[in-house]
Amino acid sequence: MTQSISSTSAVGFSGELAALLLQNEDNQTQSARLSRDAARDSFMSESKMQIEALHAAADATASGAALSAAISIAGGACSVAGALDEYDANTAKAELSGLSCQSPTYLEDSRVLNQAFADSHKSAQLWGASANAGGALAGPAKTLVGDCVAEGEQATAKHHETLAEQARWTAGDASETIDKAGKRSDSELQILQGIQNDEHSSNNAIIGRI
Amino acid sequence: MQALASSTAPSGAAWANPPTPVRFTPTQLSAACALLALLTQTQCTTQSGAKTEIETNAQHLEELKKELAEAIHAAQEAANHSGFFGFLSSVFGSDIAKIAGAVAAVAAVVASGGAAGPLVLIALAEGLQLAAKLGPELGIDPKICMALAIAGVAVGLCTGTGEAQAAGAIEDFARGVSVVAKVTEGTSTVAGGALGYVAGHYRADQLNHQADAAGIEAEEDMATLDFDDALSLLQRAMRTGQHEAGTASQIIRDNGDTNIALSDRI
Numbered sequence: 244m245t246q247s248i249s250s251t252s253a254v255g256f257s258g259e260l261a262a263l264l265l266q267n268e269d270n271q272t273q274s275a276r277l278s279r280d281a282a283r284d285s286f287m288s289e290s291k292m293q294i295e296a297l298h299a300a301a302d303a304t305a306s307g308a309a310l311s312a313a314i315s316i317a318g319g320a321c322s323v324a325g326a327l328d329e330y331d332a333n334t335a336k337a338e339l340s341g342l343s344c345q346s347p348t349y350l351e352d353s354r355v356l357n358q359a360f361a362d363s364h365k366s367a368q369l370w371g372a373s374a375n376a377g378g379a380l381a382g383p384a385k386t387l388v389g390d391c392v393a394e395g396e397q398a399t400a401k402h403h404e405t406l407a408e409q410a411r412w413t414a415g416d417a418s419e420t421i422d423k424a425g426k427r428s429d430s431e432l433q434i435l436q437g438i439q440n441d442e443h444s445s446n447n448a449i450i451g452r453i
Numbered sequence: 454m455q456a457l458a459s460s461t462a463p464s465g466a467a468w469a470n471p472p473t474p475v476r477f478t479p480t481q482l483s484a485a486c487a488l489l490a491l492l493t494q495t496q497c498t499t500q501s502g503a504k505t506e507i508e509t510n511a512q513h514l515e516e517l518k519k520e521l522a523e524a525i526h527a528a529q530e531a532a533n534h535s536g537f538f539g540f541l542s543s544v545f546g547s548d549i550a551k552i553a554g555a556v557a558a559v560a561a562v563v564a565s566g567g568a569a570g571p572l573v574l575i576a577l578a579e580g581l582q583l584a585a586k587l588g589p590e591l592g593i594d595p596k597i598c599m600a601l602a603i604a605g606v607a608v609g610l611c612t613g614t615g616e617a618q619a620a621g622a623i624e625d626f627a628r629g630v631s632v633v634a635k636v637t638e639g640t641s642t643v644a645g646g647a648l649g650y651v652a653g654h655y656r657a658d659q660l661n662h663q664a665d666a667a668g669i670e671a672e673e674d675m676a677t678l679d680f681d682d683a684l685s686l687l688q689r690a691m692r693t694g695q696h697e698a699g700t701a702s703q704i705i706r707d708n709g710d711t712n713i714a715l716s717d718r719i
Contacts, residue, residue, distance in 0.1 A: 308653015
């Protein structure tokens with residue numbers, strides 16, 4: 244190595260060649276390092292987006308479940324209210340049919356009972372319709388707000404997962420390239436050392452012949 | 454220079470003990486050797502840094518593995534809870550509500566049937582008994598068949614008493630059954646909805662834990678890459694250190710050879 248930085252032309256040539264080769268390997272290493280860093284950034288970014296999409300899918304599932312539950316609970320409550328009103332209506336109807344025509348308050352009682360029946364019946368119908376609507380809407384609402392959105396987000400997450408995997412492989416390849424460049428540099432240095440050794444031996448032989 | 458070279462030499466370095474016994478002066482340990490010594494020192498520092506990074510990454514990987522196991526366990530528990538509450542939701546919101554609805558419908562028919570109520574009840578009791586008998590042959594769930602049989606017996610009892618009672622009493626009873634059945638249906642629907650919400654909540658929890666697990670896996674991948682890089686760096690540093698030691702040894706040997714050749718010629 245002492246000879247390689249001396250001013251002899253032969254050693255200078257091999258040293259120059261080695262320096263160029265090493266420079267080349269260093270450039271490749273730098274390039275691979277940049278590629279690896281970019282791939283890592285991409286991997287982290289895609290992974291982050293994948294996780295965000297998965298959380299969004301979870302949120303959509305929760306929203307769908309909450310909406311469906313709210314509609315179901317409202318429907319059930321309407322059903323209970325409708326049942327109670329229907330009971331009132333039926334009771335009024337039964338009482339109406341049991342009225343005696345000879346009663347002095349027949350007309351008034353029948354009017355009141357008819358009114359009660361009509362009101363309760365109407366109310367029961369409304370509650371029943373609401374309950375039916377609730378029962379019918381709960382499933383589609385869950386699908387629309389929860390499942391569809393969640394599946395979309397899952398698909399997005401899968402897409403990002405694929406990109407992240409691709410970036411991971413790129414980073415791995417770049418690391419491998421860096422390793423290979425390092426090994427090539429070592430080989431080149433060994434070859435250079437051999438050349439210098441040979442040159443030094445020949446120099447010694449020349450000195451011996453003088 | 455010599456002192457520096459000696460102080461920074463790795464243990465057992467070949468150039469510290471040259472093969473030929475040559476006396477070195479400060480001028481013989483040239484600037485190249487000093488440079489190599491500095492390079493060796495740099496490689497030692499690099500190796501030390503790489504080792505520290507390897508240890509740090511190994512610890513980080515261990516922590517991430519624990520976190521991943523916890524996230525997976527939590528996701529599994531949430532999935533179990535989601536399945537359990539989903540089953541309950543299905544039972545309350547679908548099965549019980551449907552049965553209650555059917556009972557309410559029959560009771561409503563009886564309640565509005567007037568004098569035909571007992572006949573309806575007899576027909577219903579017979580129908581239920583027949584369904585309970587034929588159910589297993591038709592592949593219906595035995596539990597449902599048992600429920601049908603019990604309902605048939607209950608309706609049959611009502612029929613028996615209904616013959617002895619006035620039609621109005623049957624209607625009253627049917628109205629009561631109808632309202633109770635409808636309230637049961639509504640309550641079951643409410644319970645089913647609430648349990649469905651709990652199931653959905655746990656399902657969302659499961660997805661969140663799965664997302665956390667995916668994030669931890671990504672971190673683990675990154676830590677593994679860092680670990681591999683640190684390992685590669687350590688390997689390169691060791692290779693380079695060996696190479697530098699060999700180079701220095703070679704330089705000294707060459708210098709010695711040259712000196713011998715020159716002294717032989719003088």
